[in-house]
Amino acid sequence: MLRVSRLIRYISMGMFLAFTTWVAYRHQVVGGGPMGVPPMDALCPFGGLESLYSYIREGAFLKRTAPSSLILGLVVAFMTISLGRVFCGWICPLGAIGEAAGVLGKRIGVSRVPRWLESWGRYLKIVILVVVLVFTWSFGTLVMRPYDPWVSWAHLSGGWREVSSSPVGFMVLFLFVMGAAMFVSRFFCRYLCPLGGALWLLQRVSLTRVVRNADTCVNCGACDRACPMGIVVSKSHTVSSGDCISCGECVESCPVRGTLGFGLRRFRLTPLVLGLAGLTVFFLAYGVARCTGLWRTHYSISKEAASDPVEGIFGWMTVEQAAGQVGLSAEEFIKAAGFDEGVPRDVALKKLPGVDDEKVKVLLRAYLASAPKSRKGVLDPDSIKGSQTLEEVASVYGLEVTRILKAAGWPEDLEGARGLPLKELARRAGSEVSKIREAIKTLLGQGGN
Template identity: 35%
Template sequence: MLNQKENRKLQAKSRFIRFLVLIVILGISTLLGILHQVLLTRPPVGVDALCPFGALESAYTLIATKTMLNKIATSSFLLLISTLLVAIFFRRVFCGLICPFGTLQELFGRIGKKIFRKKILIPKQIDRFLRYWKYLGLGLIVFFSAYTGTLVQRPYDPWVTYHHLSSSDLFSEFNIGFLILLFSLVGSLLYDRFFCKYLCPMGAFLALINKLSFFRIERNESTCIKCRACDRICPVNIEVSKEKIVHSPECINCNECVTICPVPDTLLITNRKKTRFFSPLAVLGITVLLFFIVISITSLTGNFQWTVQSLTEQVKIKGDFDPNLITGRMTFMEVSAASGIPKEIFLNEFRISEEDLSIPFKDLKNKYPFETENVREFLKQFIEK
């Protein structure tokens, strides 16, 4: 058994390693997002294909039509499977130990704490009422994604917006997403994890299934000294010091309460029968390892999609040409090759030069009065005729 000093050292190390892992994941996903924007040949897949929630949005379409929604890839499904696997054991650890948008909010929270030295508190009744919004959002997003066959949440998604901050489409496609991103990050300076608490549909989904998990946090009432350090550190405002077992679906399983509790073995991560115990570091290690194993094996077998497929490849998989597959990085030449529509049609319709046929749409808009959306619309009408 550890003495108090050793325990404190181990807790500080656990908190440091957790934050380091979060920052590394945020760094990797940010880098992939930047490369997606700047590389023209074989760029990494977009943010939608690296988010497990995309798979949830696409689930109905996949079952009904055996195809995924545009911008979703096998990688989204593999990440959703990994998220569910860790959730069976350790509840919402995806939110507390993996999610890069949660980390971004936590980072702003830490900066805010340094600047303002305190956090604001929202009155309990208002807070409780607002927490239901994310469940409503989850229902609406999953329903309308299935109904319309598109990613309806995309223009409002702050994480997708974050990955388009340098894009010329930012204010044409993501103006609401930008406002939500701004509100979530600036808000996090004074109020922890605003988006996670009130708006995140993935968090809502994991909260709904968290009762199925084997492990939870338990408080030993006989050793607890009621210092309330656990309450103060909890980013989602759970009063851990009043609970025997942390049942709340709002708990994001960051385990910060466990690594701040000054009395050894007072907050424990354990199963229902209390026959197994895990340290916060072990939970972090198992969670990261599981994601790593799934991603590595499926990358080696070629099932984890890392790079964007060309339009021709996408058309081959889908079986027919869909103008919605067109993105700003594509060119008229690519569209012509994938759709079979002669390039002369584009030269006449858009009044561009031969050389412009090979320039991405997102760059052509600086030269001509049309955007990617206009090309999609033209093709939809052309195909209908």
Template identity: 30%
Template sequence: MATPLHTQIIPEIPSSLLPAVSLKQENPRAKKKLVRRTDRDYSQLVRRTYQALFLLMNVWIGGVFYVWVRHFETGAAQTLPRPAGVEGWLPIAGMMNLKYFVLTGHIPSLHPAAMFLLITFFSIAFLFRKAFCSWLCPVGTISEYLWRLGQKLFRRNFRIWAWLDVPLRGLKYLLLGFFVWAVSSMSANAIAAFMQSDYGVIADVKMLDFFRFLGQTGAIVVAVLVVASLFVQNFWCRYLCPYGALLGLTSLLSPLRIRRNPASCIDCAKCAKACPSALPVDQLITIKSAECTGCLECVAMCPAEGALQMSLSVPAARTRVPTWALAAGVAVLFFGIVGFAKTAGYWNTDVPSYLYRQLVPHAFEARHPMPGDPGLRD
């Protein structure tokens, strides 16, 4: 039998002379050596403490406000003053009052705390990302409790398909656009007329009654949101909250950013898996998204020294911002602005008790003023 031509031209090389070659394809991203962090991360302990304290404060405010409302509804002896902090649940009133202040230079006498709290949360978002959403907001805290409960019950959370996730995230911006349009179309006189209407004076009572006397449709909506939050992280915040959308746009101006150092990063992707906003932290150098809440979950999960941190975005600085500085900054802004409003006498709404005695028992009769109403025309 004839020898093939190629074996005559190219002699066989002994196997002992061949280099050892592994047929397994190595992942170049997995070759980095891990240099473990030496400092213990306390960011989540601090953040969850803030969340719990602020949630308890809101529960206390809600309880006091309920007792205050019942005093006027039943005629019982008044034992507690109206807590102005309840106006934190009136963000639209805060926007209207802020515009009124910008146009007139006068601080409104009705629901001024709503304006000062809005300014506080704007300031926090401007300096410290959307830290209000992940550190202070009671709705955000309850939402986080729900998805963590879902993790324990179902061993995981679920992420909506990208083709559906993107348009759903746009819903909160549509809602925000509607409210911004409604407020921006009002003149100072129209805002004053709205606030001085029966509905405007007891807008806080109307808000309480919405939850006290939740109808069938409202109950179904709340139930759907609760169930959805068990499966999808921060369902309400991610897709439907216009307040979060407003603060997210404001946070784009923040000097703080989550920054990843590729030289130290070991590409384990733990940061991306931990991110409640489903941001690809492991693929980016700087997180600039309006969805970033500054929760520091990604930083807490990173095992590599110097790979991921919150830092100033100024190119000349790139200074790391420790957890204590972020926590202290949020507290200073909150208590500083609220303290100023209280000290200066701008915190409490100026409504006499006799007017509350007339309006609160008949709150269900107060109709929301419409743009075409005579009182709202210029």
């Protein structure tokens, strides 16, 4: 019979897994962008850590990450320091997959790997964390994405096309997150997860840890066998391992009530109280971010797009939106991308038959490289579309968003000024998109570019 805390923990992980999987599916169907569904990168705390250096140094996020990534990263870090790795034990969808595989392996009698054999790789995730961050911060792009099992899970609905485009990521998903976890519970979490590596470091200084009363302990080893992370709980007064995910399985398995518990300074917390406290902090932080307008899952101009406008093209964009991103007319874009002249201009690139948006980028770069210098990135202000965001327009002309707003006579603190389509901003400002076109002309005439 499942205890209440374990049941609620399973429900919590299952709901987060179901929700994020549904969002991932909808992203594949609807697409991203200001009015679309965010990619999984924007809903992953590790994306915040990957973009942290770029954000601090240049105020820009890496492609596919967003302010939401950074907010989640900071919230998870705070939760870990104050309550332990509750995110890993109660929320993380990838952890839920790994733990479910471990439970399945246990049920069908899959032989377990000896403890001495599985312990050597505990620090491998720290090495992976350092390597990923060094290369990500150096090159300014998500270097782990082709190998990320969570990204692969999010693209499962794409079928064989997605598998063939990112085979290593799917191999990691099926072999290490699922397959290996049947032999060693949460195999990926223990040895390979870079986010787990970062939280391992924070858990070492966490205020909340499992504490054991040696006087009432009967040394039965039930806590050791119950731990999904393979921690030896029975030999410690206070569990200092950074691998503890605050799941409470060891506490729930103890036959002597009160022998194990979570210690927060002088207070003792049950697994249920700890888990609910972590979930409360998580949802409260999300609610505050939403209410204050800080929560944004789309960031129009990534670091990559700022230096290379072609990198700002996504599959969810229409021909007209993509053309505006690189400073071309729709006709020029169609020619450069090798499309038929009759191609629909209001359909997402990813939905156009036989179109590979990555190949389109290659063709566009070649076209722009061969174009006269005076034409590169130059867009007639009269060609600015209401579907473009103000941040996209500002990037094309090298102007600040606030300067454009001021020149157009719109409030400089207009809500959603950066991420919403111009037609929506015009509605909120009680104005028209033509005002932005006129403002751009004025600023360019003053040498604003």
